[in-house]
Amino acid sequence: MATGNKQSPRLDYLLAASSARMDRWRELNARALAWAAGARGERAAVEAALAEVAPLEDFFAYPGPRLLKTLADRIAADDAYGVGRLVRRLSGSMLSGRYRYDSGDWETADDSADHLPDRVPLAPGGESHRPYFETLLVTPWPAAQRAGIAQEIRRLRRNEDAMIYEPVLVGSVEDAILGTILNGKVEAVVIYDGIPVPSQHDVPLLREVLASQGLDTSSLVPREIGVALARIIKRIRPELDIYLLTDRRVEELAGDPAASMIRRVFYEVEELMEVHLNILEGVADRLETPHFDNLKRYAARPISTFHALPIARGKSIMKSNWIHDMGEFYGLNLFLAETSATTGGLDSMLEPTGTIKRAQEKFARAVGADHVFFVTNGTSTSNKMVYQAVTKPGDIVIVDRNCHKSHHYGMVLSGAQPLYVEAYPMTEYSMYGAVPLRIIKRALLDLKAEGKLDRVKMVTLTNCTFDGHVYNTLRVMKECLAIKPDLLFLWDEAWFGFARFTPFLRPRTAMGAAAALEEWRASPAALTAYEAQAAELGEDLDPADPRLLERSL
Ligand SMILES: Cc1ncc(COP(=O)(O)O)c(C=O)c1O
Incomplete structure (x- = not known):
């Protein structure tokens, strides 16, 4: 495998890309301001700061190659003042997100958008904009052609498009993987057949991370590269819509379960407009919120709900002599949307068949679950439901003594008996x-x-624990199941839900580990490992055998 461009700084801040990027822009801004203020010798410092910024910018649409070239040209022309203005404008726009809707911020001339950064979020009722995202195009075309292709893609935009996206073009498998890790604005990926594997950047950490997850790019077979890349991206960011453009085996690929992570396969010659419409439709499908959309429609209907008559669609609160401050605090919509969990035009929480059911199905897809059931009253109620659903009086539950109190209540309700196990103290x-x-x-x-x-x-x-410690969930489950194969696990991830959405923490979540465990159990390697263990320790593990605590099971 190529070792990457030795001139280019290493791209090895995969875990904190966003702050690393902002730090580099802040440094560039400081250097540019010093140069503009007349400091001697600052031009070299600006050039060095720009060289630090540049490699990461290959993975983001804004400022993009055109504006970065303008910046480099101004430096080359010794235009310290122009450099200061441009860097301030670019970093201000990135910070406020204004480039997502203000076309002036994409202009190379300064006067088109020389305003102060808008860091204040839009007030309710303020100007609203079409949702913005970025689409990663992984193409074999040389870098010199990419600007023209990006322009061609922008020309596909129509006024009636509900969303707007900017293309980000990269030219290799490794750069595509980096793009999906570094750029959280990417929502769709279009892969062209025939792309090379190695990155143009120096990326030793990426290779290490991929290898540790069994995703080694060096062994990819050229014919399979498109599908293999799709598989890797799906592992890293399962929510992304992936499209493949190829001129070979389209029908075969479209029906192949091994390519099921690809949303649609296109002939390379197929119209770009088809790809564009699919990209928008894919993201719109994920943006759809069946329950919330229904709730908004429901609140707008001029009908009082039988289950909440005294609220009188907010009138009894808004017009009250005593409690109108409550109405002002929450806003009228809360009272217009009042309903019952049982019936009344908003589907039923008790037996969902309509929009709540669809919302649950979409939620399940988003978090990688087989089923999702919405509950009221938070994780406490969910925990109590689990105990009542799966334990009966006399059952034993091995439970972390530092668990949330809802677990004790759950066991009181179900009659299960706790066997407490202790966390280790870290007194220092x-x-x-x-x-x-x-x-x-x-x-x-x-x-x-x-x-x-x-x-x-x-x-x-x-x-994770209340102090922020995360379990090796896969190993805990593997070893416990080796002792009792039908054991259930209640991983209380009440405030670790976000971990699902970062590729580095997902394997440490209950469901990330459960998926890996299922995959492992179905593999021939699992059977071999079991047979080796059975030969050494016996099929029925002897609780008196000290080796069971000393080794992995
Ligand atoms: C680990 C854990 N489990 C359960 C709960 C209960 O969550 P809720 O307040 O949503 O009922 C909490 C809340 O603090 C928690 O931290």
């Missing part, structure tokens, strides 16, 4: 860690020795 930091796996295994093995393993139903752990 005044915090607790997680429950060591050794302690959980010990608890299971002790119960087995006492002949009570059949009563153990579930293991409850807090992930």
Whole structure:
């Protein structure tokens, strides 16, 4: 594999790309201002700061190659004042997000958009804009042609498009992967057949991360590159819509389950407008919010709801002598949208068949679940529901003593008995860690020795803990299941939900690990590992065997 461009700074801040980018722009801004203010020798510092900024900018639509070239030209022309103005305008627009709707910010001439950065969010009722996103195009074309192609794509825009996107063009498999990691505004990826693998950048960390996840790009077979890239991107950002443009095997690919992560396969010669419309339709489908859309329609209907008659569509509050401040605090819409969980035009929370059901299905897809059930009253109620659904009086639950109190209430309701396990203290930091796996295994093995393993139903752990410690969820489940194969796990991720949406934390979530575990259990390697373990430790693990705590199961 090529080692990348030695001139280019290493791109190795995969975990904090956004702040790394902003830091570099801040530095460029400071250097440009100093130069504009007449500081001697600052031109070299500006050039050095721009060289730090430039590699990352290949993965973002704004400022883009055209504006960055203008900046480089002004530096070359010794126009310190012009450089200062342009850098201030570009960083201001990036900070406020104004480039998403203000075409003036894309102009190379300064006077078109020389205003102060707008950092204040739009007030309710203020100007609204079409949602903006970026589309990553992975093409084999040389960099010199990319500006023309981007322009061609922009010409596809129509006034009636509900959203607007900017193209970001990259030229290799590794750059495509970097683009999806670094640029959170990317919502769709279009892959052309025939792209090379290595990045033009120096990316040792990317290769290390990919290899650690079993996603080695160096072994890709040229014919399979498009589909293989789609598979890698889907692992990293499962929500993205992926399109493949190829001139080979289109019908075969379209029906191939191995290519199911690709939303649509196009012939390369097919009209670009088709691709454009598909991109917009794919994102619109994900943006759709069936329950909220219905709620807005419902609130606009001039009908009082039987279940909330005294609210009188907000009138009894807004006109009240005593509580109109409550109406002012929450706003009228809250009262116009008042309904019941049972019936009344908004589907039913108790037995959803309409928009709530569709919203649940969409939510399930977004979080990678088989099913999602919306509940009222938060995680506390969800936890209590789980205990009542899966445990009965006398069942044993191995539970982290530092768990949220709703778990105790859940066990009181279901009659399950807790067996508490302790997290390790970290006194020097005044915090607790997680429950060591050794302690959980010990608890299971002790119960087995006492002949009570059949009563153990579930293991409850807090992930991440209240002090921010994250479990190796996959390993915990693997090892516990080796001792009791029908064990259930309640991973309380009440405030770790965001982890699903970062590729680096997802494997540490319950569902990320469950997916990996299912994949592993179905693999021949799992059977081989099981047979090797059975040969060494026996099929029925002996709880008195000290090796069980010393090694992975
Ligand atoms: C780990 C954990 N579980 C459950 C809960 C309860 O969540 P809710 O307040 O949504 O009922 C919390 C809230 O603090 C929590 O941190």
